Ligand code: ADP
């Protein structure tokens with residue numbers, strides 16, 4: 001499903017070029033639930049942004065569902081992302097002026113889904129994350145955990161094959177963190193592949209595989225007995 005080979009990413013923004021990822025190779029199969037771990041600055045977010053087609057890389061190849069997505073234009077990348085990838089951010093990234101329903105409809109607007117179907121699917125996705133009764137609210141009227149559930153509804157509304165999340169529980173308390181991990185486990189059990197960055201070992205326990213980054217390389221990669229919620 002995800003097949004990357006020898007991916008190198010160099011940031012050239014400051015003085016010295018910085019090698020954030022150094023020839024990373026990684027395969028993720030359908031149905032996996034993987035935690036990307038490692039200390040701050042080890043390259044986790046850079047990896048996630050590349051996997052989510054939010055950023056480019058300098059060399060190497062990336063195959064997503066058998067298709068070479070290494071050299072897409074911004075437009076092509078956005079198209080593939082909207083169709084095949086759901087992305088969840090640490091800081092939710094909801095549109096503040098839109099209602100929760102409109103936020104969840106947005107990926108379907110980009111996919112030209114007709115209004116009535118958009119509405120039905122958005123309501124369904126919100127019910128899926130336990131927020132069917134909050135559709136008319138705006139993001140500033142709900143809690144952080146609820147915002148992240150809206151973001152998950154938005155991420156799954158186009159039924160992506162893979163759900164990606166960068167520190168999705170980084171801004172949440174421990175009880176809300178478990179709510180989010182439970183939703184991820186349920187979606188994974190229903191067949192969605194999940195890849196998630198976390199630096200918290202307690203959060204990684206709920207996944208089936210840990211990939212450990214250190215200084216831009218993969219230091220360790222092992223399956224584990226998943227703690228079920
Ligand atoms: P992590 O997510 O593990 O904290 P990052 O992927 O954010 O690591 O960062 C990896 C390295 O790349 C760090 O040294 C970081 O400072 C650097 N870096 C990340 N983003 C940028 C950027 N946009 N410009 C320059 N350097 C960056």
Ligand code: ADP
Pocket residue numbers: 013040041045167
């Ligand atoms: P995280 O590690 O949780 O992803 P950071 O605080 O490292 O968050 O980075 C936040 C944002 O700043 C990211 O978009 C990242 O690309 C950018 N960034 C990180 N390090 C640098 C850097 N050294 N120079 C420029 N941008 C950076």
